[in-house]
Amino acid sequence: MSRFTRNVGSFDWVLILLYLALVAIGWVNIYSAAFDPDTQAFTSMNNLYFKQLVWIFLGFLIITFILFLDSKFFERFSSVIYIGSLLSLILLFVFGKTISGATSWYNLGFMSIQPSEFAKAATALALAKYLSDIQTNIKTIKDQVRALAIIAIPALIIIPQPDPGSALVYAAFFFPLYREGLAASYLILGASTITLFVLTLVLGPIYVSLIVLVIALILFARNRKKRPSKRLYIGLVAAACLFAFSVNYIFENIFEQRHRDRFNIVLGKEVDAKSIGYNTQQSEIAIGNGGWFGRGFLEGTQTKGKFVPEQHTDYIFSTVGEEWGFLGSTLVIILFVVLILRIIQLSEKQKNDFSRIYGYSLAGILFIHFVVNIGMVIGLLPTVGIPLPFFSYGGSGLWGFTILLFIFVKLDGNRVNEW
Amino acid sequence: MRKLLLLFIVLTTGVLFIARLFYLQVYDTSAAVLSESNAIKQQFEIPQRGRIYDRYGELLVSNQPSYDLMAIPREIKPFDTLKLCSLLNIDKEKLVKQLNKAIHYSPRHPSVIVPTMSQEEFAYLGEQMRKFEGFFIQKRSLRDYQIDFGANFLGYIQEVHQGIIDKQPYYISGDLIGRQGVEQKYEELLRGKKGIKYLQKDRFNRVIGPYKEGTLDQEPEEGKNIYLTIDSELQKYGEELMQGKRGGIVAIEPSTGEILALVAAPNYDPALMVGRERSKNYSKLDNDSIAKPLYDRALLGEYAPGSPFKALTGLIALQEGAISLDDRVYCNGGMRYGRGRTFGCHHHKSPVQMISGIAYSCNAYFGTAYLNTLNKYDTPQEGIAAWQGHLKSFGLGDFMGYDLPIGRPGFIPGASYYNKIHDYPNRRWGSAATLSNSIGQGEVALTPMQMAHFTATIANRGWFYRPHIIKKIEGQDTIPSQFEQKNYTTIDAKHFEPVIQGLNDVYNYGTAANLKVPGIDISGKTGTAENYAKIDGVTTQLTDHSTFVAFAPKDNPKIAIAIFVENGYWGSRYGGRIASLMIEKYINREVTRKDLEQWILTHTLEEEYAKPLSGKPFKINY
Structure with a gap:
């Protein structure tokens, strides 16, 4: 006591x-x-x-x-x-x-x-x-x-x-x-994944791929002086497009109808x-x-x-x-x-x-x-x-x-x- | 930076949520409307409609119970269609049609499937109702007519249609509303006020109790009983006298403006407008385009007033100083005017003065009086305006503001009318061009109601109350104020005495000398109006209309009356006879001249009305 x-x-x-x-x-x-x-x-x-x-x-x-x-x-x-x-x-x-x-x-x-x-x-x-x-050490892959x-x-x-x-x-x-030091790239990766996911559901994979391409070109052009790696850019764009198409595939083929409905209602695509x-x-x-x-x-x-x-x-x-x-x-x-x-x-x-x-x-x-x-x-x-x-x-x-x-x-x- | 990420996201989310709540709760109000419709049920309690009595307290219209078969479409379970049809005595298509209509109106709200079943039909169906889920029976009250006359001023009640619901939110589908007559005019008094109970529903549409402990509920207000100025016995007598004739009778009590009788012939039994046969009966009456029983000739018929109008011509001439009582006018079958034209007249004693002029109905005298009036002014425009002004002060040429929903203004032409038809100022016109007005022919037109009204005004020696049909409203000391306000004409009281003497002499030695009523001093005036119809495109003259106005007694008049009988020939033939019977009935409460009464009751004009439709040549005025 x-x-x-x-x-x-x-x-x-x-x-x-x-x-x-x-x-x-x-x-x-x-x-x-x-x-x-x-x-x-x-x-x-x-x-x-x-x-x-x-x-x-x-x-x-x-x-x-x-x-x-x-x-x-x-x-x-x-x-x-x-x-x-x-x-x-x-x-x-x-x-x-x-x-x-x-x-x-x-x-x-x-x-x-x-x-x-x-x-x-x-x-x-x-x-x-x-x-x-x-x-x-959270910075190491093993501990992650x-x-x-x-x-x-x-x-x-x-x-x-x-x-x-x-x-x-x-x-x-x-x-x-x-907070304890996980690399910021994970944050960016996570945020972009969610954004890509939602955008794909709203706009469809083709438009999303085009948008990703345009953004990549703009970024590349602005950073030209720093001689960025072309391979990295190409790889990222390819990954993003692949993700967009697979989201579409997963959403249409692997998700059940009730899950699809829940998303569609929030996105305003469906009123039921x-x-x-x-x-x-x-x-x-x-x-x-x-x-x-x-x-x-x-x-x-x-x-x-x-x-x-x-x-x-x-x-x-x-x-x-x-x-x-x-x-x-x-x-x-x-x-x-x-x-x-x-x-x-x-x-x-x-x-x-x-x-x-x-x-x-x-x-x-x-x-x-x-x-x-x-x-x-x-x-x-x-x-x-x-x-x-x-x-x-x-x-x-x-x-x-x-x-x-x-x-x-x-x-x-x-x-x-x-x- | 790492320390701020979560902090930042949490704050952003908080702001976003509050913004969304603001949108849902404050900005967008559609949710509250949706909520009203799905969580709160309104239950209506329809009060008993007010009863209608005549001026002596005789019950004319009361109520009877009736039963509607109702349905809430989404609560209907599969049922034995054939059985329901046979119980209701309707065919299957009709039932399906009604159900589809109900679904279209609202799947959740009750609709009427079969309206106004009688007590017997209800008793039969009532036992079987539990077999038909989603259907129920709603009791309501319908009109019960104690009389078989007076349909034209009583009006009827009917189900509201969408147009009314859109304009007046008080009514909902299935409600009844007064149409025509006093049912329409005094709808708000008669109907009372619906009671409303607000009930809370759950998501299965079940009532789970009162909403807000019933604090918003409204108790129904009973409909008010009303007393009409109509003398039902006189009204009934008038309708009997008009059997087989077309036209109207309007009787007014001069001292109050109260309408004692308002007969439109042909008329119909008001009970036809009640019950399941209502729409069938209505169509039948509405489709009768020859006799037009739904057309109230007493209020809507605009006719040339004919000779009774001469009294007004005389009054205006006296007021304007255009003629004096001593002035004599010679009449040898008419008066000559303009370039050798003649204004024709019938044969009578000559010369005449004001009083004998009225008694003999001399066209020449009143033509002269009229022209003198107009010619007093520098231009015919000013003259006709002065003449029109006097007539307007009688309330003629306009809707008179009486308390019935229909009417016509009649027509009293003014300067602008003649300017237009004569293409003024390109061409000029003189007062002689309007001469027919002097004897109530030509352009002037009045309804029988207006004829009775000006007769009452003459009987009063120059003042009037607006004609009205409401005598008393239960629970109120007063009637609408416009009927308690005395109106004066522009004619001085002293000018009325000689004109009234002339009207009185019509009975003493004039055109109605054989229609005296023992013990009653009547003043009146006959009228005969020529009229034409188009038959196969050819304008053909028909037998004259018979008109008559009268009031009695000469001093302290109790009744002023106007009669109009289509194709009744000369004024005293039908009009005069009916007027004298009506006056005797009203003042003595009994008719002693049984021969005269029998003559009217047994004479119809159906033969006359058949002539223009026969397709054969026919003779008129015999």
């Missing part, structure tokens, strides 16, 4: 207050989305909002537990936690329970646990441990491959559950890698309000219905009518949009942005590499969830089912993010005791 009380003052209360605010706002919106005027008493376990309240209070127990542990615990046991986490993912193929098509859960009777929500924290710990090792393996193994186990959305989140680990585009359209209607100030708590007509599917989980932000309007949803956006920025700021202050790398991993994971989830709900990105941190209904998700965040709070709180 003495250690905990001694440390209370050193915990970052901005993070804790932001956490509490997001969880509270999230719960209010789950209450609204799951509200049914005809149902039983508030404290029934049939009420999703009451269940979530229970998860929140159990979350507080988890927080207390984490803050009581020795801060060295996480660094010391990161490998064990990581391997345990991988095992929990693998054993799903044997003992897993299938919910809406994905075998991602363990059935504990009173609740289901989704191990992929906890694997993110485990991976973040393992990556931080590996990169902070004095012998690791090893770091990539730490990230990719859990992702590759999650993809066939199938839950590609959750696997996508592992892209977040690019941010700590880059009945089946595939229904979620996005209903979500946009609900948000648009909010106006400046929102319809008010429990007054959202779209929310009440349960027009938006999965509104208490992945589409929870549409409730914010409808009932609290532009002002309310902007506030939520700002809270998330401030939370992530605060984590980055604190990470930079860390004196030990493990804490900094972990902090960047946390920021990256929260950011990917934030972008992909809200981007989907407001119709900017294709439909990918991942939860909004601290908001979406679900015990595993809430606890996974709580653990992720509070390990960092604990690590950061110990900053002053280092050396």
Whole structure:
């Protein structure tokens, strides 16, 4: 107890207050989305909002537990936690329970646990441990491959559950890698790949190839004096064109129709309000219905009518949009942005590499969830089912993010005791 | 740089998201509209339409329940088409057509499939309804007519069409609206106000409760009962007298402008416009292009007023000082004017003065009075303008602002009209060119309503209230203010006495001497109007129209009346007889001259109306 009380003052209360605010706002919106005027008493376990309240209070127990542990615990046991986490993912193929098509859960009777929500924290710990090792040099190809393996193994186990959305989140680990010195060419490569991908879907491979050629010629002409290598340019242009054509091939032949539809709807190529585009359209209607100030708590007509599917989980932000309007949803956006920025700021202050790398991993994971989830709900990105941190209904998700965040709070709180 | 990448991306994303939210929530408002339509259901409660009574509180029009078969297309499950058709007594094509129409209107909103079923049809169908999912029965209220006359001023109600829905958002498809007559004019009072309940729906289109705890709901407002100025007994009597004739009767109470009777002949039973046979009946009436039962001759027929107009010519001449009461005019079968032309007249005692001139209906006297009036001025233009001004002060030559939705202005020509037809200033015209106006022929035209109105104004000695049909609105102390405002003509009251004496003498020794009613002092004037029709491209003269105006009693008049009977020959033959019967009926409430009544009831003009259509040569005016 003495250690905990001694440390209370050193915990970052901005993070804790932001956490509490997001969880509270999230719960209010789950209450609204799951509200049914005809149902039983508030404290029934049939009420999703009451269940979530229970998860929140159990979350507080988890927080207390984490803050009581020795801060060295996480660094010391990161490998064990990581391997345990991988095992929990693998054993799903044997003992897993299938919910809406994905075998991602363990059935504990009173609740289901989704191990992929906890694997993110485990991976973040393992990556931080590996990169902070004095012998690791991220500039070498060998260590890059090893770091990539730490990230990719859990992702590759999650993809066939199938839950590609959750696997996508592992892209977040690019941010700590880059922060720790991964070459900028990877960043350029990654950015150009995404740009080429989207452009190919919009314009088709032929136009994209022409554009690439024109850009290459301009760059070559401007750098003439430096005698650039002709081979490099030709190779890059050829690779880009090949990529564009293969994207087209993959999109048309390997992607399933539902994936194609999701992209086409976001790109505005297809308008289909009945089946595939229904979620996005209903979500946009609900948000648009909010106006400046929102319809008010429990007054959202779209929310009440349960027009938006999965509104208490992945589409929870549409409730914010409808009932609290532009002002309310902007506030939520700002809270998330401030939370992530605060984590980055604190990470930079860390004196030990493990804490900094972990902090960047946390920021990256929260950011990917934030972008992909809200981007989907407001119709900017294709439909990918991942939860909004601290908001979406679900015990595993809430606890996974709580653990992720509070390990960092604990690590950061110990900053002053280092050396 | 490495420290700033994530920071930069996070901030950019935040700004982008807020911009997108601004677009969705503030800039683009179409979502709110979509939301209204898919999450909120409006349920309407249609109040009982107001009842219509006559001036004595006699019930004319009330309501009866009726039932519509409705359907919400997307909720329809496969059903036994043949069975439904046989229950409804319609054929399959008709049902399919109605269903397609409903789908076209809206798959989610109810449409009428079979309108206005009777109580019996409903009882039969009601038991079977559960077999037809997506169909339901909606009760509504239809008009129940207590009388079989008065269709022309009552009007009817019908389903709104798209044109009305577009203009007046109060109405939605399937609503009823008043058409024609008082149903149209007093639609807003009679219909009341629909109640609206807003209900929250879920995504399966099920109602899950009131929207906003019902705070936006509106209670229905009952339709208001209205009382008409019509004397239903007089109206009924008038329509009986006009059986087999074409024309109109308008009776007005001079002291108030209240319309006591408004008869258009032929007329029809208002009950024909109710129920499932409505459109069939309507087409039948509408297609009758010969008798034109839907054409209200009392309000729409513009005819040459004929001799009754002489009273107005006399009044204007007196007011203008163009003739004095003592002036005598000699008449030997007419007056000579211009270059040896004659303005013809019938044979009567000569010379005449104002009073005897009216009594004998002397064309020469009024021709002279008219020319004297116009020639008082330097130019015929100024003269005719002064003459027109006096007539306008009676409200003639214009829509009179009465509370019925149809009407015609009639025609009182002015200087600009004659300038145009005579190609002025290239050619000049003189006041003699307009001489026919003096005796109500020529260019002047009035509707029977206007004839009754000016008669009432003469009876009042120069003032009037606008004619109106509304007597009282339930729950209101007043009627529309334009009917409570007294209007004065430009003729001084003193000039009316001699003219009225002349009209009175028409009954004493003039053209209606044989139509006196015992105990009632009537003043009136006969009229006979020549008229022509084109038969196979040849303009052919038909038997004269019979017109008559009268008011009674001479002092404190209670009724002013105008009668117009197409091809009724001379004024007193039909017009005069009907007027005297109507006046007797109104004032004494009983008709003692049964012979006269029988003569009118048993004489029809169908033979006369058949003549121009027979294709054979025919004789007129016998």
